[in-house]
Each structure stands twice: as C-alpha cells, then as structure tokens.
Amino acid sequence: MQRERSKQLYEEAVKFFPGGVNSPVRAFRSVGGTPLFIKKGKGSRIWDADNNEFVDYCASWGPLILGHANTAVLNRVQETMQNGTSFGAPTELENDLAKLILSNNSFIEKIRFVSSGTEAVMSAIRLARGFTGKTKILKFEGCYHGHSDSLLVKAGSGLVTFGNSSSAGVPESVVNDTIVVSLNNKDAVKQAFEQFGNDIACIIIEPIPANNGLLLQDKEYLQFLRDITKQHKSLLIFDEVISGFRIGFTGAAGYYDIAPDIITYGKIIGGGFPVGAYGASKEIMACISPDGNVYQAGTLSGNPVAMAAGIAQLNECLKPGFYQGLENKTKKLIEGIIAAYKHPTIPFKIFSIGSIFWIAFTKAEKIQSAEEIDGDSMNYFRQLHASLLEQGVYLGPSGYEVGFMGEAHTDVDIQKTIDAFAKAFETLN
Numbered sequence: 001m002q003r004e005r006s007k008q009l010y011e012e013a014v015k016f017f018p019g020g021v022n023s024p025v026r027a028f029r030s031v032g033g034t035p036l037f038i039k040k041g042k043g044s045r046i047w048d049a050d051n052n053e054f055v056d057y058c059a060s061w062g063p064l065i066l067g068h069a070n071t072a073v074l075n076r077v078q079e080t081m082q083n084g085t086s087f088g089a090p091t092e093l094e095n096d097l098a099k100l101i102l103s104n105n106s107f108i109e110k111i112r113f114v115s116s117g118t119e120a121v122m123s124a125i126r127l128a129r130g131f132t133g134k135t136k137i138l139k140f141e142g143c144y145h146g147h148s149d150s151l152l153v154k155a156g157s158g159l160v161t162f163g164n165s166s167s168a169g170v171p172e173s174v175v176n177d178t179i180v181v182s183l184n185n186k187d188a189v190k191q192a193f194e195q196f197g198n199d200i201a202c203i204i205i206e207p208i209p210a211n212n213g214l215l216l217q218d219k220e221y222l223q224f225l226r227d228i229t230k231q232h233k234s235l236l237i238f239d240e241v242i243s244g245f246r247i248g249f250t251g252a253a254g255y256y257d258i259a260p261d262i263i264t265y266g267k268i269i270g271g272g273f274p275v276g277a278y279g280a281s282k283e284i285m286a287c288i289s290p291d292g293n294v295y296q297a298g299t300l301s302g303n304p305v306a307m308a309a310g311i312a313q314l315n316e317c318l319k320p321g322f323y324q325g326l327e328n329k330t331k332k333l334i335e336g337i338i339a340a341y342k343h344p345t346i347p348f349k350i351f352s353i354g355s356i357f358w359i360a361f362t363k364a365e366k367i368q369s370a371e372e373i374d375g376d377s378m379n380y381f382r383q384l385h386a387s388l389l390e391q392g393v394y395l396g397p398s399g400y401e402v403g404f405m406g407e408a409h410t411d412v413d414i415q416k417t418i419d420a421f422a423k424a425f426e427t428l429n
C-alpha cells in the first residue's frame with residue numbers, strides 16, 4: 001500500500017501544527033508510523049490522500065452513526081446553508097432539534113446547545129456547582145470528559161486522592177477541587193463522601209466508560225452512585241458524549257434506567273458538525289443564564305447548519321429497529337473475529353455494548369477499571385492495527401480506543417473485516 005501523499009502532507013503539517021495535528025491521538029503516536037490524511041468518505045468507507053480505501057470503524061470517533069456523507073444529512077445541510085450559516089439570533093432549527101430530543105427522552109426537561117463535548121461538560125460542572133453551592137467534584141480514573149482544566153486530573157496513589165494534573169498548565173488550585181477515584185469501587189466513593197461529603201457538588205461519570213478501553217460498569221454500581229449523591233445532596237452527572245444516541249436514543253440513562261441529574265451530549269448529536277449539549281430538569285436548568293446566575297454562552301451555539309445535521313441524523317436514529325440493527329451487525333462482526341482467532345498463547349477478547357466494541361488482549365472475563373488494563377498488551381494492538389490498515393480496515397489509532405459500528409456497514413464490510421483480522425492474527429508475536 002502506497003502512503004506517499006499522506007506522508008508528504010504530514011511532513012508539511014508538522015510545520016503548521018504541534019505534532020502535525022489538531023487533536024493529539026490523530027498523530028498515530030500510540031501505534032507508530034504517520035497518520036493517514038483522509039480526503040473522502042462515503043457510507044462505511046473512507047479514502048486517504050493516496051486513494052487507498054478503508055472500511056472505517058472510527059467514524060470520526062463516534063459521531064457518524066449513519067456513516068460518511070449520509071444523503072439525508074447532506075441534503076438537509078445543503079438546504080439550510082442556502083439561507084446563511086450563522087446569525088447569533090435564535091432560529092426555528094434549534095427548537096426543532098430540542099423538540100426531537102426532549103420529546104423522546106424523559107431524563108431531561110430542558111437543554112442548552114453548545115459547540116463541543118468539552119464545553120458541554122465544563123458547563124455541566126459549573127451548573128452543578130451553581131445549583132448546589134458546593135465546590136468539589138468527584139471523577140473516575142479511566143473516564144474522559146474533554147479537556148477543561150478541572151477534568152484533566154488523574155488519580156494519585158491511595159483510595160481517595162486529590163488528583164494530579166494530567167496536563168501541564170492546570171493549576172494546583174484547580175486540581176485541589178477534583179477528587180479522583182477508581183471505577184467500580186464503592187469504598188472509595190463512600191470514603192470520599194465521609195471526608196468531603198458536604199462539599200461535593202457532583203459525581204461525574206461516563207456511565208458507559210468508552211475512552212480508556214470499554215470499562216462496562218454494573219448497573220448496581222451506577223445505582224449506588226445515584227443513591228449516594230442523592231443522600232448527600234450532590235448531583236450525578238452522566239457524561240453521555242459517546243453513549244448518548246449511541247446505546248439507544250436515550251443513551252445509558254435509558255439503557256440502565258437510571259436518572260442522573262444532568263446529562264451531557266456531543267458527538268452523534270451534531271450529525272458530524274460541532275455540537276454539544278447539556279440537559280437537566282427544569283428546576284436545575286433554571287440556574288442557567290439569563291434565567292439564573294450560572295453564566296454560559298456561545299457565539300456559534302445552536303448553529304443552524306449544525307442543528308440541521310443533528311435533526312437529520314437523529315430522525316434516522318428514531319426509525320424502528322435502528323439500534324437493534326446496529327447491535328446485530330456488531331455481534332456478527334465480533335463472533336466472526338473471535339472464531340478467526342487461533343493464537344495458541346496470546347489471550348484475546350472483544351468487549352462490547354450495543355454498537356461499541358473494544359479489542360483487548362487479555363485473559364480477564366471483565367475489565368471494569370483503568371488499573372486492570374495491561375499496558376504491555378498494547379504492543380499486540382500496534383501489530384494488529386498496522387496489519388489491518390495494510391488490508392484496508394481503519395480502526396482508531398490507539399488500543400485504548402473503541403470501535404463503532406454504523407448504519408452504513410454492510411455484510412460485505414463485516415466479512416472483509418473478519419478476513420483482515422484473520423490475516424492480521426497470523427502476524428502477532
């Protein structure tokens with residue numbers, strides 16, 4: 001496979017951007033080599049700058065649940081653009097997307113659109129603090145919530161710790177208000193509430209943690225978080241930037257039937273355009289400016305073109321059988337890959353839920369916390385990734401990332417992928 005053009009473009013890009021990219025994981029540092037520059041996508045497939053074709057399971061990291069250049073989305077976007085692209089004044093399209101979401105999701109009563117998942121989460125945290133009048137937040141090691149300061153914090157050593165900043169430039173004073181504990185650990189959460197209970201504004205969790213492997217939690221654990229936050233008058237935030245509209249239209253809240261206080265959305269909600277959102281009960285949302293005193297704003301928030309894309313995409317998601325279809329295809333893919341796996345010594349698993357899957361080289365039957373992931377096993381992922389790429393199958397370039405099945409994937413794609421895995425497995429050592 002020729003990748004000359006991508007290599008040239010990357011050499012040029014490093015002169016413009018740190019690491020040659022505008023978001024770090026794209027630089028291929030975890031798998032080695034240089035990134036593919038993508039020039040086109042249609043349905044389940046993408047083409048790079050050298051005209052190589054790939055079956056894509058990255059899906060722009062999740063947003064493209066219908067596949068690339070979906071006709072319904074593109075038509076709606078083109079039609080909308082003809083009337084201008086931004087006004088900084090309300091449009092009917094914002095109402096339409098809100099109506100579509102709120103009338104099909106009983107977990108939130110009001111919503112606010114922003115322009116990214118990071119912004120949605122950052123705003124949700126401010127809202128939780130504003131509503132409760134408390135300061136500290138509790139998050140989990142192994143969950144990602146975007147790149148705002150108070151969430152770029154990783155666990156220190158010990159059961160309950162104020163984290164250490166996971167990025168330079170995040171002040172100690174900010175880190176000191178973020179408590180970080182392990183997933184799937186009740187004692188740590190209990191202890192945090194014993195120590196700081198009166199001052200914990202919220203617990204934030206990805207109810208389906210899918211940014212550091214796929215660390216599926218037990219429903220009972222999520223219910224425990226619901227109960228303990230209620231007891232202490234703190235809020236529970238579900239960060240559903242990945243799981244929202246992915247695990248069914250009502251996301252993880254609907255899947256587990258657990259009602260958090262605030263939910264954040266992103267990715268799928270924008271149909272491939274930059275949209276995020278947060279929603280809650282009317283009472284909690286009444287704190288948001290201009291009704292309340294928690295300030296939050298955005299020049300391009302509720303952008304009409306992005307709203308149009310979101311409306312078109314979510315209308316497709318609402319069609320009967322949509323999510324079941326994705327899940328069935330995902331099962332078929334996984335069964336095929338597992339059947340093709342014959343390595344005598346290296347253990348291999350695929351963890352999945354709905355249309356999300358995670359490839360892990362592990363003996364473990366379950367992996368529910370970040371500490372259980374064996375960093376050394378990523379060496380196998382690197383080999384797998386390289387071979388799959390060579391055979392025209394594109395996975396996100398890191399073994400900590402999950403893959404996404406989409407509406408556009410066909411039986412032909414699935415078979416091609418299984419065959420590619422079978423060949424890739426032969427190269428593992």
Ligand SMILES: *Cc1c(COP(=O)(O)O)cnc(C)c1O
Nearest residue numbers: 116117118144145146239241242
């Ligand atoms: C992607 C993601 C974010 C950040 O969203 P951006 O649009 O990249 O800012 C936050 N939380 C979760 C759970 C995510 O998956």
